[in-house]
Amino acid sequence: MHIHKIKNSLLFIILAVFLGCEAEIDQHIPDTGTIDLTAYVAVGNSLTAGYTDGELFRSGQEYSLANIMAGQFMHAGLESFKQPLMKDEIGFGGRLVLAEVDGAPFPVPMPGNPDPANFENIYHADGPFHNMGVPGATAQHLLFEGYGTLNPYFGRFAANPETSSVIADALALQPSFFTLWIGSNDILGYAMSGGEGAGITPFEEFELYYQIILTELTAGGAKGAIANIVDIVKIPFFTTIPYNALVLDDNQAAMLNAAYANLGATHINFSAGPNALVVVDTDHSAGLRQMEEGELVLLTAMEGISQENWGSQQPMAPEYYLSLEQVDEIGEAVEHFNTVIRLMAEAEGVAYVDIQSRLQEAETGIYFDAIGFNTEYVSGGIFSLDGIHLSARGNVIVANEFIAAINQEYNASFPKATIGNFPGIIFP
């Protein structure tokens, strides 16, 4: 028996070597198509920078949209891609993490104080940087000379915070290829203030700024890809808390009704079950009203609603919700801006990345490599704990959209990033 085993194994080894027992598939060879990868520069806002979970910090930057794309371009010959990395996982101190609250996962501020070194300019020590994504930047901001004095996220890595513009610093790298994803903050500032703060960038101004940015980026013959913006009102920051988040029983409803009736606000009515939140509305004759279906509560209202009786005892301030009119206004702006971006992509002959459509698809659930995603807060997997910015895997999804559009436009075959190799949301 032993002899046969030995004979058999010998025979097998010989045959295995001879016939090639291991299955092998030929490796794909990435092709740059018509793209020159001498210098790749990513221009944009927080979404490009790697801002996630409410802050810009080191590991978030490692999984930034720009860095993921650069990593894929490196398979096809890109030699370097430098990011203005924070010193640590804290950044400027705004980061959220999930913690266990009453047995359930809940976003809480991450403990720890920011290192002052994170605020210091690192251009001369580590620059120049290829990831020119600046959290908070609008289209206009990219052109603003001295923007580093207004925005510490740029101040920390601008060539000269007093005089640099984001675009000027980007152009100093003489990009042969660029990606540009800008425009969200031209609407988001308005939306995140409940329509009370800075207005939406006027359409003609947005068009002008965008045109200038794109003209400058392509002036040296660089090729590139530009992406449209997402439906602002569909991101978890605006969709997590329902307009009728107040769940009451009969008794509670009666007590609240009595309280508002005492104030003479008889148009405020509660009943058992989910109830529309009460909000301040200066356009309403009584100065307050209950929310309507389709109106949106900002995620930042969560603490006030749950702990300070906002929307029930205390009408919620206008900064914490979007009225139907404001929702429409934001929707129109997104459509207009995206039309501008699409037409400019066509006019300039750059790749056009339709992120808006992809995220619309994801609303009802979408799979990438056997991992399910949707646009819900935390559990959806695409958005990070701040409800606005993308998670690492969300960045992979967008990076792969960029890569698909780039491959198509420039006859290239850059490999897509493998989403399962990136971390998901960490639950306690």
Add this chain to the structure above:
Amino acid sequence: MPLFFFYLAAFLNPLVIQFIHQNNFSMRKFMISTALTLLMATTSLAGGYQVSLHGQKQSGMGLIGTSLQMDASAAYFNPGALAMMPDQLSILGGVSGILSSVAFQMEQPSLYQATTDNPMGTPFYFYAAGMITNRLAAGLAVNTPYGNSLSWEDNWAGRFLIQDISLSAITIQPTVSYRLTHNLSVGAGFVYALGTVDMERALPVEGPEGEGRVNIEGSTANFGFNAGIQYSHPGGINFGLSYRSQIDMEVDDADALFNNIPGTLSAAFPAENKVAVTLPLPANLDFGLSYQATPDLMVGMALNYVFWEAYEELHFDFEINTPNLQDSHNPRDYSNTLIFRAGGEYRVNEGLFVRAGAYFDPSPVNEEYFSPETPSLDVLAFTGGMSYLPTRNLSIDASLLFLMGLEQDMMYAPENFGGTYKSRVIIPGIGISYSL
């Protein structure tokens, strides 16, 4: 103000609930995929890995066997042929080693590749049969018609579908066969099947300790039958026809163990759950034809029709359901397949036989539902074998099979995981047979 204290709790509750509900989407998927996994596991055995290693002689000849009437192995291949065996008593046993490797290249454009590092599968067989009268034969067949070991590299991209899986099914089949005329015999066997499954996959929930995992482990037994008819033409041509019934492997209480689940999600995945599932092993209709061309040369062919359409749907029934862990119905949509086999045997001298053969085994899997649990590709196989007879009664039989799972682009569309798959399998086998 204390008046309003109550609805703080009233509001917090829905929020907490909402958080749990928000996890529904991704978790409902785990359950669905888990269901798919078990099914595929079964199919992977009988598709690309249905090597039917039930006799080293047959294995050497492209796994033809339906029309052969040489020994007790007919009890499995065609009970009708058992009463035609040339000896009064036949006993044989053997084992093979399945050395398989599957390669995956993610859908283009991608550089992602992965391979399996499969433990060796070891199917075995044991047959004993004797002539009770001139016309009546009785026998017993014990073998492993299904069995598979598949282990993808750690943390590979498809781990949410399958990380590793091990299955085996052993059948025990008492058989009788009766020769109606000199040329015609029939036979039937009662099949008792024992099956076990052990599989693990990753769950896309992550905690500080990494990803969650689910392990499903269970076993079951059920009955079926095997019947056949054999016609032996005086001119040296044999015809065989056999049918093996479908056997539903109903696992009532497989353990579904959820490991490394983050604490805040543990309620959604009861750590020690049970799951009931039915895995149909499809029926087979086999036709074989063999011809003794010269006293030293026999050639033959076989057609195996496998009723894979039995896999329409699979139902998974968890003992403990949570909002995130519901029972699931999974449509399958497999196709029946026809395997074509051809082979032959040459007698070099009294003490030495050599064999060769080939077959083509098309994949039953719907290409939209192709998952890495089932690397069941269209398989082209070449086989060889030999027998050495130290005495007239004793034969030492060996075979070697080389299977090529043809490179194919496949997709698991429900979860958008696809790419190019390719497989290679080498199966050496050794056996011994004794006849009187």
